[in-house]
Amino acid sequence: MGKAMVTARDNRLFVEAVIYRYRTGIPWRDLPARFGDFRVVHTRFSRWARHGVWLHVFAILGADADNEYAMLDSTIVRAHQHSAGAPKKRRASHRAQ
Numbered sequence: 001m002g003k004a005m006v007t008a009r010d011n012r013l014f015v016e017a018v019i020y021r022y023r024t025g026i027p028w029r030d031l032p033a034r035f036g037d038f039r040v041v042h043t044r045f046s047r048w049a050r051h052g053v054w055l056h057v058f059a060i061l062g063a064d065a066d067n068e069y070a071m072l073d074s075t076i077v078r079a080h081q082h083s084a085g086a087p088k089k090r091r092a093s094h095r096a097q
Contacts, residue, residue: 017041 017035031038
């Protein structure tokens, strides 16, 4: 008793807040207000970590053979610094005489 009811929407927003925090690398205190009070989010994150919830979540996601939940971003996909953009037009180096 004494615990507030948590809805699926609350859970989703909480998980999105945690993902946002780790993807951006910001401190908890800089979490955008749309996720709620950062202290509440951090407390819940710490509670889940203490109780092994995150280990359980990652074990389940890791066992998913089709990798439906894989996320790629620019920290994973690397390209040469000159690879972006359209091909350059060739300029004639010698003019016909």
